[in-house]
């Protein structure tokens with residue numbers, strides 16, 4: 001065995017002991033080692049990540065649909081985002097009406113999804129948005145049996161309290177990238193502001209959904225840093241996006257992540273977060289293609305977003321559902337999530 005293969009076997013052996021057997025996530029140094037594994041060790045890393053997912057999360061896959069209540073025209077400057085009003089990207093501000101919101105929830109529930117996330121492209125919600133949300137959540141709860149999540153940016157304590165009283169059960173707010181890299185991709189607010197919202201959400205009892213985007217130009221060390229920062233938050237769910245470069249944004253010309261690096265990251269994040277819902281989010285189609293999508297589902301991923309993303313098209317819901325059936329991975333039922 002070469003020295004590289006021996007080193008690879010050793011980190012995976014250690015991970016088998018600490019993560020698979022004890023459910024304790026890898027630390028920074030070990031996550032970094034997994035991210036640096038040679039290609040030849042990738043199948044073994046994915047296999048171990050899959051075993052960890054099956055042991056600590058089970059075979060079920062959580063399916064979620066997302067809808068945009070307010071699209072585009074955001075005052076923030078996240079360099080990857082076509083919804084920022086700061087760049088000349090083609091997405092313009094549009095509001096969704098309540099009947100359309102309810103219809104989207106109905107269609108999402110019809111796919112078997114248990115989660116419906118209402119998203120708005122804003123720094124944080126103003127009174128108009130909170131009023132829309134209030135009406136929207138009430139109308140959905142009346143008509144559709146589905147868990148409602150929200151993603152509305154940076155919150156005040158009063159807004160956190162109101163979301164709890166509306167019955168919003170999970171709040172999504174992504175840290176996007178490692179703390180050390182965040183100022184290179186966002187200048188209009190700080191990583192710490194995002195962290196403060198997440199702390200309030202956690203203390204409120206709502207489930208915390210927090211992930212980010214890989215392939216923004218962060219180093220492999222920063223990718224490992226991000227994984228352990230997320231682990232320190234102990235989120236209920238981590239959505240993993242891969243950059244899908246959007247025309248007109250500062251990252252519009254970046255190459256997409258190498259699929260092997262994306263799969264290494266999936267395995268590494270699972271080994272850092274053994275008990276968390278790890279969700280495929282945006283950019284997986286362009287980064288991984290169909291074969292890679294399957295490898296990720298057999299390498300630590302246990303949740304998907306069906307249908308379209310906020311500004312880019314996903315695969316038809318039936319393709320994902322067919323793939324889950326083929327892999328014999330049951331879709332998590334609503335009763336199991338309540």
Ligand code: SF4
Nearest residue numbers: 074076078081084121
């Ligand atoms: S990521 Fe969110 S906060 Fe940043 S520009 Fe896009 S919509 Fe606005």
